[in-house]
Amino acid sequence: MQTAIAFIVIFGLLVFFHELGHFIFAKRAGIMVREFAIGMGPKIYGKTHGETIYTLRLLPIGGYVRMAGEDMDGTELQPGYRVGLIVNEDNIVQKIIFNQNNRQVPDLLFLEVERADLEKDLFVEGYDEEENLVRYTVARNCILVENGKETLIAPYDRQFNAKTVGQRAMAIFAGPLFNFILAFVIYVLIGLLNGVPTNEPIITDVVPDRPAAQAGMLEGDRVTAIDGQAIQTWEDLVSVIQSKPGETIDMTFERNGQVEQVALTVKAVTDSGGNTYGQIGVTSPRVHNxxxxxxxxxxxxxxxxxxxxxxxxxxxxxxxxxxxxxxxxxxxxxxxxxxxxxxxxxxxxxxxxxxxxxxxxxxxxxxxxxxxxxxxxxxxxxxxxxxxxxxxxxxxxxxxxxxxxxxxxxxxxxxxxxx
Structure with missing residues (x-):
């Protein structure tokens, strides 16, 4: 259960930041974002705020930001459609209802569509119930209701493809960019909470029942050589130890001004990818700054x-x-x-x-x-x-x-x- 929770949290965090990058820069460019989704597959939760629905989906293996104008996003009112209109006091259309029983909705103006443009000129024209040809201006925030499902129209200037190449490129590039930013933030948090390695070959912690502890090594020991090979940095120490899984080594170190030497057998550790490397159970010195x-x-x-x-x-x-x-x-x-x-x-x-x-x-x-x-x-x-x-x-x-x-x-x- 602990692994499952960690897996979901990590993947959710990575996907969230990736999609957050797309979302922020799309909004900065004036692009309408229809959906911000974490996960793929069937929706298990959705909350609409403003013009965007925020959803959580069943499979924790991805996510997406759906922008207006992408993937056949638009809805066209074809000639011959019979629609119901809700207009405000200025006769501007606020809602267009079609493909459902419009008689159940009060205060509708019925229209048989002759022409309509819901992207650029924002109008709908057609014949009313008296067979008169009438034309209405459509509000920029007009809502389309099809089979009971509401969709906010997207004027062309709010669509992805209406933006400059630079704006579109930045909205796409921002996803990976935010993954690098997330990694940077995580590493900074590690440095703040766990300290920053100084790269000196000084042991600050010895793990019980591991080779170093069993050989009698203590906190504060400064490693100077392994099998006669000089050790000057912590990276040198790690590199040599990891290259000798299962081998017995002679480790030279300084303790209280005295040079000492011990023999120990490096523990062989195999990771999930099948790679084997050595460990002796010590940690490096760290500073909190x-x-x-x-x-x-x-x-x-x-x-x-x-x-x-x-x-x-x-x-x-x-x-x-x-x-x-x-x-x-x-x-x-x-x-x-x-x-x-x-x-x-x-x-x-x-x-x-x-x-x-x-x-x-x-x-x-x-x-x-x-x-x-x-x-x-x-x-x-x-x-x-x-x-x-x-x-x-x-x-x-x-x-x-x-x-x-x-x-x-x-x-x-x-x-x-x-x-």
């Missing part, structure tokens, strides 16, 4: 970003294989392992996942944010947008391929962990 915590947040975000790009490079060159990738099942199993290591390990894991999500979404692949940004780049160079239907088909194919990849990766995870 707000300014250093901010610097630490920036450094950790940079280093993790660099590492993920390195792994992507290995994927391209063949040094990293499809079987090494993890999907939701693999991430869940890793969450199970990391949860046992404590809250700060879990926070580190969440920051890494957030950076990973940001980078993956920026890849120039169809259906991802990076793919959409690529099309905006083409539009900026050409001076006109790519045909919407062709772009939509490319993204559709991309979604299908991503779903296939997800199935393959998930199946690999299931075989790796359960068979």
């Amino acid at each position: 707000p300014l250093k915590a901010v610097v630490y947040g920036g450094e950790q975000t940079y280093h993790m970003t660099k590492e993920i790009f390195r792994l992507l490079g290995l994927l391209v060159t063949g040094g990293f294989h499809l079987d090494d990738l993890s999907g939701p099942v693999g991430i869940y199993k890793t969450t199970e392992t990391v949860t046992a290591w404590g809250i700060f390990a879990l926070m580190n894991f969440a920051a890494m996942l957030s950076i990973n999500l940001g980078i993956m979404n920026l890849l120039p692949l169809p259906a991802l944010d990076g793919g959409r940004l690529l099309f905006f780049g083409f539009e900026a160079v050409r001076g006109k947008p790519v045909d919407r239907q062709k772009e939509g088909m490319v993204h559709f194919v991309g979604i299908v391929l991503l779903m296939i990849l997800m199935v393959v990766v998930t199946w690999n995870d299931i075989q790796r962990f359960f068979f």
Whole structure:
């Protein structure tokens, strides 16, 4: 249960910040946001505030911000439609009702539509019950009611495609950007709450019943060498220890001005990805300083970003294989392992996942944010947008391929962990 809660909280946080980026910059550009969704699949909760419905959906594997003008968003009133209108004292249409029993709604003006424009000119024209041709101005915040479902109209200037290339690109780029911001904030919080590592090879805590404790090492010991190899930083210490799982090593250290040496056997630890590394059960020295915590947040975000790009490079060159990738099942199993290591390990894991999500979404692949940004780049160079239907088909194919990849990766995870 603890793992499930941690998994849902982490994924919910990552998705929330990603979609929050899209949402904030879409609103800044004047784009109407119809829905802010956390999760995918059937809706289990929804709350409308202003022009946006905020929903929580069943499957905690994603989310979306639905902007006006995207994905066949608009509703057209075709000639011949019989509609009911609710108008204000200035005869401006506030609500248009169709495809339902309009006789049940009082104070309606009935109209057989001849022409209508609910995006630019904002009018509806048609024949009333006396067969007179009449024309009404439609309010910018007019509500369409179809089969009992209410939808706010979106004037063209409030739609996604009406905005400049820069505004649209920023609304899309802001999602991955906020994932990097989230990772930075998490790392800063770690630095504030747990302290910032000083990188000195000084032991500040010895975990009971681990190799270091069993060998008699104590808090304050300064490691100077391992198997004769000089140790100058904590990174040196970690690198050597992790490279010697299961081996017996000679560790030289200073204690109260005296040089001492012990032999200990490094514990072999295997992570959920099948990688084995060494541990001896010690932690590094840390300082609590707000300014250093901010610097630490920036450094950790940079280093993790660099590492993920390195792994992507290995994927391209063949040094990293499809079987090494993890999907939701693999991430869940890793969450199970990391949860046992404590809250700060879990926070580190969440920051890494957030950076990973940001980078993956920026890849120039169809259906991802990076793919959409690529099309905006083409539009900026050409001076006109790519045909919407062709772009939509490319993204559709991309979604299908991503779903296939997800199935393959998930199946690999299931075989790796359960068979």
